[in-house]
Amino acid sequence: MKKLYFLSNYRNFFKNAWATRCYSNSTKNNVNEMENIRNIGILAHIDAGKTTTTERMLFYSGTIRSMGEVHHGNTVTDYMEQERQRGITITSAAVTIPWRGGQINLIDTPGHIDFTMEVEQSLAVLDGAVIVLDGSAGVEAQTLTVWRQASGYRVPRILYLNKMDRNDAFVEACVNSVTEKLQATPLLLHHTVRHEGRLIGLIDLINLEEIIWTQGRGQKFTRRKLTEKDDGHKWEAAVTDHRQLVDTLSSIDDEIAETIINNESLELSARDIENAVRRSTIKMKAFPILCGSSYKNIGVQTLMDGVMSYLPSPLEGHELYKCFGEELAGRAFKVIHDDQRGVLTFVRMYSGEMKKAQKIYNLGQDRSEQTGALYVALADEYRPVESVAAGNIAVVGSLKATMTGDLVTSTQAAANRARGRLAALLRLPGRVEELMLPSAKQRLQALDSEPEPEELAEILLGIGTTVPEPVFLCSIEPPSAMHQAALETALEQLQREDPSLRVNADDESGQIVLAGMGELHLEIIKERIIREYKIDVELGPLQIAYREALVSSGKNTLTVDRKIGGARQQLKVTMSAKTVKGVAQDKILRLDKTAESASNLAHLHPRQLQAVRQGVAAALLHGPKLGCPVVDVQVTLHWFESGRGTSDSVVTASVAQCLRKVFEEADSILLEPVMSLEVVCPETHSQRVLADLSRRRVEVQHIQLRQHNKVIECIAPLSEVVGYSSTLRSLSSGLATFSMQFHSHRQMAPQHEQLAVKNVTGF
Ligand code: GDP
Ligand code: MG
Numbered sequence: 001m002k003k004l005y006f007l008s009n010y011r012n013f014f015k016n017a018w019a020t021r022c023y024s025n026s027t028k029n030n031v032n033e034m035e036n037i038r039n040i041g042i043l044a045h046i047d048a049g050k051t052t053t054t055e056r057m058l059f060y061s062g063t064i065r066s067m068g069e070v071h072h073g074n075t076v077t078d079y080m081e082q083e084r085q086r087g088i089t090i091t092s093a094a095v096t097i098p099w100r101g102g103q104i105n106l107i108d109t110p111g112h113i114d115f116t117m118e119v120e121q122s123l124a125v126l127d128g129a130v131i132v133l134d135g136s137a138g139v140e141a142q143t144l145t146v147w148r149q150a151s152g153y154r155v156p157r158i159l160y161l162n163k164m165d166r167n168d169a170f171v172e173a174c175v176n177s178v179t180e181k182l183q184a185t186p187l188l189l190h191h192t193v194r195h196e197g198r199l200i201g202l203i204d205l206i207n208l209e210e211i212i213w214t215q216g217r218g219q220k221f222t223r224r225k226l227t228e229k230d231d232g233h234k235w236e237a238a239v240t241d242h243r244q245l246v247d248t249l250s251s252i253d254d255e256i257a258e259t260i261i262n263n264e265s266l267e268l269s270a271r272d273i274e275n276a277v278r279r280s281t282i283k284m285k286a287f288p289i290l291c292g293s294s295y296k297n298i299g300v301q302t303l304m305d306g307v308m309s310y311l312p313s314p315l316e317g318h319e320l321y322k323c324f325g326e327e328l329a330g331r332a333f334k335v336i337h338d339d340q341r342g343v344l345t346f347v348r349m350y351s352g353e354m355k356k357a358q359k360i361y362n363l364g365q366d367r368s369e370q371t372g373a374l375y376v377a378l379a380d381e382y383r384p385v386e387s388v389a390a391g392n393i394a395v396v397g398s399l400k401a402t403m404t405g406d407l408v409t410s411t412q413a414a415a416n417r418a419r420g421r422l423a424a425l426l427r428l429p430g431r432v433e434e435l436m437l438p439s440a441k442q443r444l445q446a447l448d449s450e451p452e453p454e455e456l457a458e459i460l461l462g463i464g465t466t467v468p469e470p471v472f473l474c475s476i477e478p479p480s481a482m483h484q485a486a487l488e489t490a491l492e493q494l495q496r497e498d499p500s501l502r503v504n505a506d507d508e509s510g511q512i513v514l515a516g517m518g519e520l521h522l523e524i525i526k527e528r529i530i531r532e533y534k535i536d537v538e539l540g541p542l543q544i545a546y547r548e549a550l551v552s553s554g555k556n557t558l559t560v561d562r563k564i565g566g567a568r569q570q571l572k573v574t575m576s577a578k579t580v581k582g583v584a585q586d587k588i589l590r591l592d593k594t595a596e597s598a599s600n601l602a603h604l605h606p607r608q609l610q611a612v613r614q615g616v617a618a619a620l621l622h623g624p625k626l627g628c629p630v631v632d633v634q635v636t637l638h639w640f641e642s643g644r645g646t647s648d649s650v651v652t653a654s655v656a657q658c659l660r661k662v663f664e665e666a667d668s669i670l671l672e673p674v675m676s677l678e679v680v681c682p683e684t685h686s687q688r689v690l691a692d693l694s695r696r697r698v699e700v701q702h703i704q705l706r707q708h709n710k711v712i713e714c715i716a717p718l719s720e721v722v723g724y725s726s727t728l729r730s731l732s733s734g735l736a737t738f739s740m741q742f743h744s745h746r747q748m749a750p751q752h753e754q755l756a757v758k759n760v761t762g763f
Helices: 009-024 031-035 050-060 081-086 113-123 141-152 171-181 228-252 254-262 270-282 300-310 319-324 412-427 438-446 453-462 481-497 519-532 595-601 606-621 648-666 683-694 724-731 750-761
Strands: 003-005 037-044 093-099 102-108 128-134 157-162 186-188 190-195 198-204 209-213 221-225 287-291 329-338 342-351 353-355 359-362 367-370 374-378 381-384 387-389 393-397 407-409 472-477 502-505 512-516 547-550 554-564 567-579 589-591 633-642 668-682 699-706 709-717 737-747
Touching: 031 037, 037 050, 037 141, 037 300, 050 093, 050 102, 050 128, 050 157, 050 300, 093 300, 093 374, 093 393, 102 300, 113 141, 113 329, 128 141, 128 300, 141 737, 157 171, 157 300, 171 186, 171 190, 171 287, 186 228, 186 270, 190 209, 190 228, 190 287, 228 254, 228 270, 254 270, 270 287, 270 300, 287 300, 319 342, 319 412, 319 453, 329 481, 342 353, 359 412, 374 387, 407 412, 412 453, 438 453, 472 519, 481 502, 481 512, 481 519, 512 519, 547 567, 554 648, 567 648, 589 595, 589 606, 595 633, 606 633, 606 648, 633 648, 668 683, 668 724, 668 750, 683 699, 683 709, 683 724, 709 737, 724 737
Parallel strands: 037 102, 037 128, 128 157, 157 287, 186 287, 589 633
Antiparallel strands: 093 102, 190 198, 198 209, 209 221, 329 342, 329 407, 342 393, 353 387, 359 367, 359 407, 374 381, 374 393, 472 512, 502 512, 547 668, 554 567, 567 633, 668 709, 668 737, 699 709
């Protein structure tokens, strides 16, 4: 029997009806509505097909009437101008897609390595994710990165093998790469169907049905049960993998194992299997694999069905937020500046509801602020609403302080109640792991002792996401001094949108210095300032963010006695410094405990100690070699004597000056950022690529063959791979790809250090 499914106008009608119901009159959270929401992200290695897949989802759901293509620069989610020009996705845009009576809220995450920060921020608010693999490449370097991040945030995932239209795409090889590289249990749900070498459809391995897409743009498809009589080999292969699927499920899911044992006919219903897949996926014991070719319009509807069937609803989301009960709880995951609407903050709602023009309380910053207008988002289009209920994504206008990563509720009292409930939960055995967030782990590591439940609750509720180390620096200059203030405002706004951008004013030169994640990252910041803020800025040459470490130790005493503005300033400090690898932030300054020093330092006023700390922090910002931040150093205060009326700022400045002398005496070496680099290139070009790499101080760790490609994994100093993408393109006639991420800071050989100093200082 043939069943015909197609999209018609009723879906559009339904969509509008749904939107009204869901946003406008929702005075209370409706459990039925929550059950049908999926907050998901699409994560992938660059070029696996995220944007293409998203565009198809919007089209088949009736949200857009025509379909854009990445290479035409007209897709909905790549809406910022630079993205269209470059054909890559930079901003996480939240897109709402109605599907099967429910709603998929999709956060389009960037795949470029420069923007890992954004990926992390969106992961923190996802209930589930689709990991897109290029069916001809399987698991790639960036796939591994996002996979690990998703595991850290405990986000259940389904895998989508895209590009199955390609002749070199292989389901089996991809499944193997999932088992081997991700060390995950795959649940293969599809086979592909080809006709004269062309992909025309899929086989649904749960229902044993063939699905054939019959129309050019893929709106229509037919389903038909496979039979042993008509389908021979196809049927046999499908039945084999169907059994394999059931076997795997029964080994990880007790419920289905029980059904099999108690079932005499040995026949499981498709429902039973689907439910077992859902349970295993949500518990992250296994990961469904679906197939398709978004570009050729095959398999996108089945992927969306998979999202609804197997990924969790907000009701099954992160346990942490349950401590807010019915009270408003939401996490800001994106701040943007819209020309007409001003600042817009994207907030993932966990409980309660957000109304327009209400007071909210920001837990991280311990302050309240007033919301303005309220919207829901369709890429770059905003629809005004009265309220947004739990489970959804609110776009809030007029917030001034709330930053990406902040958690908000209604009032401080509500926050205190939530903290109390959370602390009670944390006292129960075995709950800590379940309630943990990766961003909290780092803060916990910095603590000296095991935190009490109250303290732990505070850390879990109070924190944003961790900001990665910036590896590139460059100065930025306005066209004239007149534009200085406008530039500072622009940078302030951009920094709120993107905490991985750091902005520092260099006291000595008066220059503004940007620190960022990569060449492209800083380049895009520049373009946005020119385009959106209309300031014609220039970037200075790109510099590597080196660190300095001390070679030996040093000690110095500084005495100050002079009149400043009529007041006598008298001070004597003695300080020393030595190398301590990985020293914790709160252990950088220690006080000398020997008898004489201890009795001297006992008189130190807390306010003066604070001034000393500030001096230490200032000194650590600029090492003696190149003026780069000094790391792995511990500083000891041995002596502190001050006259009456000596100001704190003189204390700070003197401590910094004293330490600079200490650092000079101890001498420093440069540490350079090194990156882990993975290059994938055709075998035919691998000799040239390797020869080039060997000239770049690269440490090759692993080379393997993947189909016709060599995969080269190595550790490379960042300075050697600046501009590598264009080199690689010309070496491989555009056939090779690479990905890179920060690995560590490492000491350099003396001749390379000399070269680095020369590059930065010019002599
Ligand atoms: P993203 O970087 O993950 O967003 O990937 P894009 O959606 O931008 O796709 C990268 C490239 O792969 C584009 O040139 C697409 O046209 C192409 N592409 C996407 N999906 C498919 C597919 O299913 N088959 C083939 N052959 N190409 C595809
Ligand atoms: Mg994209």
